[in-house]
Amino acid sequence: MRCASSQHLLELHLDGELPASESVEIQEHIENCASCGGLYQRLEQLQSDIRTQVTRHRAPAHLQQSIQAALRKAAANELPARPLRWNWMAVAASVLLFASMAWNVTFLRSRDSARDVLAQEVLSSHLRSLMGTHLLDVPSSDQHTVKPWFNGKLNFSPDVKDFSSQGFRLVGGRIEYIAERPVAALVYQRRQHFINLFMWPAPSSSSSGYSEMKRSGYNFVSWTEDGMTCWAVSDLQTSELEQFAQLYK
Numbered sequence: 639m640r641c642a643s644s645q646h647l648l649e650l651h652l653d654g655e656l657p658a659s660e661s662v663e664i665q666e667h668i669e670n671c672a673s674c675g676g677l678y679q680r681l682e683q684l685q686s687d688i689r690t691q692v693t694r695h696r697a698p699a700h701l702q703q704s705i706q707a708a709l710r711k712a713a714a715n716e717l718p719a720r721p722l723r724w725n726w727m728a729v730a731a732s733v734l735l736f737a738s739m740a741w742n743v744t745f746l747r748s749r750d751s752a753r754d755v756l757a758q759e760v761l762s763s764h765l766r767s768l769m770g771t772h773l774l775d776v777p778s779s780d781q782h783t784v785k786p787w788f789n790g791k792l793n794f795s796p797d798v799k800d801f802s803s804q805g806f807r808l809v810g811g812r813i814e815y816i817a818e819r820p821v822a823a824l825v826y827q828r829r830q831h832f833i834n835l836f837m838w839p840a841p842s843s844s845s846s847g848y849s850e851m852k853r854s855g856y857n858f859v860s861w862t863e864d865g866m867t868c869w870a871v872s873d874l875q876t877s878e879l880e881q882f883a884q885l886y887k
């Protein structure tokens with residue numbers, strides 16, 4: 639089995655949706671190929687993080703009932719009957735969509751501090767970006783390509799820096815929506831780990847403090863400087879993320 643053909647298969651294998659013969663073949667490949675084995679491990683981790691970390695909201699009873707009714711109807715029309723299968727990516731995507739629709743409600747109800755809410759938004763955005771659909775809008779390791787890409791898309795200009803020589807390679811950027819506004823997201827890679835660095839103009843009330851937090855195995859550092867609020871999140875260990883923040887500041 640060639641590596642190039644295996645990424646899509648890795649996801650199906652993870653969900654137990656491959657025929658047994660292919661499953662055996664890909665399991666053998668994973669055990670013998672460091673690159674696919676590593677990727678498989680990260681997919682497993684990502685799947686479990688999405689299940690446990692991304693904000694979830696209970697669907698209202700009428701929505702549950704109408705979905706169940708639609709599923710029963712679809713199953714009745716399908717011959718021969720097959721058990722319904724959940725594709726976890728699709729489930730995660732609907733959960734995320736529903737989460738964003740319900741965000742305002744949650745915000746009003748939430749007793750979390752504003753900072754915790756922000757950290758949850760940052761983590762959700764980080765995890766979503768790693769789902770493989772939306773890591774980068776501008777994939778480039780050239781800061782002179784990435785910085786102008788934001789022109790006209792944001793009402794501020796993010797400071798784009800590359801730290802390849804220090805082991806933090808710029809891989810690109812995208813626009814995200816955090817703290818009720820569009821923000822710049824810069825993506826850096828260190829070994830197999832990604833760092834999302836979010837930045838936006840600081841509200842006038844914000845202090846310039848530097849702080850770190852850890853939540854569910856992810857590390858966050860945040861600081862405000864030159865009128866910009868910055869948040870970096872990664873599964874890198876604290877000391878490395880700290881090193882990244884010091885370089886950037």
Ligand SMILES: [Zn+2]
Pocket residue numbers: 640641644667671672673674675
């Ligand atoms: Zn491989």
